[in-house]
Amino acid sequence: MFEIRSSSGWRLLDVRELWQFREVAYFLTLRDIKVRYKQTAIGVTWALLQPAAMMVVFTLFFGRMAGVPSEGIPYPLFALAGLMPWQLFSRAISESTQSLVTDQRLITRVYFPRIMVPLSSVLAASVDFLITGGLVGGLMLYFGVGVQAQVVWLPLFVILMVVTALGVGFWLSALNVEYRDVMYTVPFLNQFWLFVTPVIYPASSVPERWRLLYGLNPMTGVVEGFRWSLLDAGQAPGQMMAVSALVSLTLLVTGIVWFRRRERTFVDALGSGGR
Amino acid sequence: MTALAIRVEKLSKRYRLGQIQKYKTLRDTLMDHLYAPARAVSSLAFGRKKSPRAKDHVIWALKDVSFQVEQGDVVGVIGHNGAGKSTLLKILTRITEPTSGVVQGRGRVGSLLEVGTGFHPELTGRENIALNGAILGMGHREVARKFDRIVEFAEIERFIDTPVKHYSSGMYVRLGFAVAAHLEPEILLVDEVLAVGDAAFQRKCLGKMEDIAHQGRTVLFVSHAMSTIQNLCSRAILLENGTIAAEGLPQAVITNYMEMVQNDTVLSLDNRTDREGSGTLRFTKLYAVSESRGVSDTVCTGEDVTVVAEYESSGAPLKNVSISIPFYDHTGRHMFMCWTRLTGQDWDNIASEGEFRVRIDNFPLMPGRYTLNVWSEVNGNLADWIRNATTLNVVDGDFFGTGYLPPSTHAGMAVNHRWDYESRS
Numbered sequence: 001m002f003e004i005r006s007s008s009g010w011r012l013l014d015v016r017e018l019w020q021f022r023e024v025a026y027f028l029t030l031r032d033i034k035v036r037y038k039q040t041a042i043g044v045t046w047a048l049l050q051p052a053a054m055m056v057v058f059t060l061f062f063g064r065m066a067g068v069p070s071e072g073i074p075y076p077l078f079a080l081a082g083l084m085p086w087q088l089f090s091r092a093i094s095e096s097t098q099s100l101v102t103d104q105r106l107i108t109r110v111y112f113p114r115i116m117v118p119l120s121s122v123l124a125a126s127v128d129f130l131i132t133g134g135l136v137g138g139l140m141l142y143f144g145v146g147v148q149a150q151v152v153w154l155p156l157f158v159i160l161m162v163v164t165a166l167g168v169g170f171w172l173s174a175l176n177v178e179y180r181d182v183m184y185t186v187p188f189l190n191q192f193w194l195f196v197t198p199v200i201y202p203a204s205s206v207p208e209r210w211r212l213l214y215g216l217n218p219m220t221g222v223v224e225g226f227r228w229s230l231l232d233a234g235q236a237p238g239q240m241m242a243v244s245a246l247v248s249l250t251l252l253v254t255g256i257v258w259f260r261r262r263e264r265t266f267v268d269a270l271g272s273g274g275r
Numbered sequence: 276m277t278a279l280a281i282r283v284e285k286l287s288k289r290y291r292l293g294q295i296q297k298y299k300t301l302r303d304t305l306m307d308h309l310y311a312p313a314r315a316v317s318s319l320a321f322g323r324k325k326s327p328r329a330k331d332h333v334i335w336a337l338k339d340v341s342f343q344v345e346q347g348d349v350v351g352v353i354g355h356n357g358a359g360k361s362t363l364l365k366i367l368t369r370i371t372e373p374t375s376g377v378v379q380g381r382g383r384v385g386s387l388l389e390v391g392t393g394f395h396p397e398l399t400g401r402e403n404i405a406l407n408g409a410i411l412g413m414g415h416r417e418v419a420r421k422f423d424r425i426v427e428f429a430e431i432e433r434f435i436d437t438p439v440k441h442y443s444s445g446m447y448v449r450l451g452f453a454v455a456a457h458l459e460p461e462i463l464l465v466d467e468v469l470a471v472g473d474a475a476f477q478r479k480c481l482g483k484m485e486d487i488a489h490q491g492r493t494v495l496f497v498s499h500a501m502s503t504i505q506n507l508c509s510r511a512i513l514l515e516n517g518t519i520a521a522e523g524l525p526q527a528v529i530t531n532y533m534e535m536v537q538n539d540t541v542l543s544l545d546n547r548t549d550r551e552g553s554g555t556l557r558f559t560k561l562y563a564v565s566e567s568r569g570v571s572d573t574v575c576t577g578e579d580v581t582v583v584a585e586y587e588s589s590g591a592p593l594k595n596v597s598i599s600i601p602f603y604d605h606t607g608r609h610m611f612m613c614w615t616r617l618t619g620q621d622w623d624n625i626a627s628e629g630e631f632r633v634r635i636d637n638f639p640l641m642p643g644r645y646t647l648n649v650w651s652e653v654n655g656n657l658a659d660w661i662r663n664a665t666t667l668n669v670v671d672g673d674f675f676g677t678g679y680l681p682p683s684t685h686a687g688m689a690v691n692h693r694w695d696y697e698s699r700s
Contacts, residue, residue: 004378024406027395027398027402030402031398031402106395
């Protein structure tokens with residue numbers, strides 16, 4: 001039995017439905033990954049080249065020339081450990097923003113939980129994340145930096161990273177269906193966000209009294225958490241981290257609620273799908 | 276013993292004008308909000324109630340539509356473009372939400388809306404079959420079991436591992452239909468897709484749909500092809516302006532629709548100034564009369580049609596009068612012409628008023644919209660010539676008496692023919 005009626009009010013996720021359609025998420029993710037690596041000349045090498053190149057540039061300009069401190073860690077490793085979650089986040093938000101519009105052919109012709117579209121964009125970005133992770137591991141070996149006991153907390157920060165990316169992704173993808181200029185603001189947003197996140201510099205460079213405010217950027221907590229658990233760099237999680245985590249969770253919950261609120265009119269806003 | 280498959284109750288769908296196919300920019304919306312106070316002040320000052328922008332322009336694509344479909348029914352949905360057929364299917368497939376009303380149903384709903392429904396262009400045929408299975412809510416084991424039959428039916432064995440964006444539109448439709456039909460949804464919704472693809476495949480699809488119906492599954496079928504609706508469906512629903520205009524046996528509903536399509540007013544040519552010629556003979560009316568609906572701007576392919584040209588003349592009796600009526604398709608291409616000289620029937624002794632009638636047996640034009648010119652010569656001098664004198668809608672009919680018409684992609688006209696066979700062995 002099924003029933004179709006106008007839904008009303010604010011809704012969270014329908015977990016049963018998501019489970020029922022889990023394979024759809026799998027195929028969408030598979031497609032995103034395939035497209036990303038199939039149509040490029042050097043394929044997966046891109047995923048290695050990009051963080052490596054950025055690391056080199058950061059090391060040269062910020063580590064060497066500007067003398068940015070790096071918490072006693074070799075600067076290349078310091079930068080790459082920050083780039084690892086940052087790149088996933090940045091890729092996830094730029095891909096998920098456009099995801100609903102890109103997939104309008106599918107969305108306007110068959111039903112499945114719409115939230116799987118931005119979700120799969122974020123999941124697809126995890127391949128790059130794993131590759132950068134391998135690079136970090138190699139660099140740790142090279143510099144002889146071992147892991148400490150706190151590495152057990154790393155999964156928690158990975159989850160926090162995904163939560164943040166999903167939260168922002170849900171918001172931007174839903175907004176972009178109705179307001180197409182959102183996708184033009186994303187590159188700018190990405191650049192701006194990078195500079196207010198402790199990727200190039202440590203959070204300890206930010207004056208003590210501004211730290212809580214700085215923590216309002218959810219990526220601050222994620223990046224600092226990665227460095228602390230992986231390299232024992234920076235401070236153990238404290239108030240700033242708590243603020244970041246809270247912002248991440250808020251973004252996710254409000255993102256889901258907003259998305260679910262707006263998804264009813266997605267198809268109407270997307271039109272018949274640009275036949 | 277029959278059970279309800281779908282119950283639709285007071286279903287309505289409202290669109291805001293401009294919501295369809297137009298998107299706002301964030302800038303516009305922000306500006307709207309910024310200027311809202313200013314507008315409020317100015318409307319107070321100038322006594323206007325609301326700015327034109329704030330007014331709600333709404334269309335009801337569906338309004339209080341209620342019907343029931345029993346299990347195993349094959350229901351045809353017909354109506355003009357914009358009558359609400361596609362909106363209805365989009366609500367039934369949950370692609371869009373109704374504004375109000377309820378749909379209750381039993382079983383999985385599979386759909387084939389437009390060409391190549393629900394395929395992802397970047398995924399291969401194989402992956403798309405699995406994706407569609409997942410969308411229908413079945414496990415990969417179930418999909419794997421039916422996989423071979425789907426591929427065989429779609430005739431795409433060689434291309435199964437090619438991304439579907441490289442498929443021809445025919446392959447797209449074949450695979451789309453094969454997936455929708457073989458994944459065995461209890462309720463199958465089909466929208467117009469059979470208009471594409473070659474005749475052999477169309478027949479195969481219709482056969483498959485009959486099978487599906489015989490298995491007690493339910494089919495909702497939207498089409499403009501009246502002959503298909505009549506042959507395939509056990510019931511039909513006629514939608515008009517978002518409401519149900521008729522419901523019942525296909526033949527009755529189709530007749531109803533035809534009457535609606537029919538437009539009895541015959542435009543007078545008297546006011547046409549875009550005409551050439553001496554005017555010794557002037558056409559006053561041009562219209563078609565068909566078996567099925569009498570005087571009408573609509574005829575069926577295959578029925579006997581008479582085109583009537585009424586005229587008046589100042590110089591009667593006229594001698595050596597030649598009349599021609601050429602037919603053009605919507606692109607302006609000549610289709611054929613009826614000319615008195617071709618049949619050796621130029622007229623003498625023409626009175627000051629009258630009508631010329633030309634009868635076309637087995638009307639050959641395929642469904643579409645056509646324009647007619649009307650032309651006359653008296654004693655070798657152009658008397659009257661009106662381009663685009665009238666338009667003629669041609670709808671599906673049973674030209675061959677078999678219920679089949681050639682696919683519009685492969686034919687501009689239907690031509691009577693007979694096959695013979697002789698064995699040489």
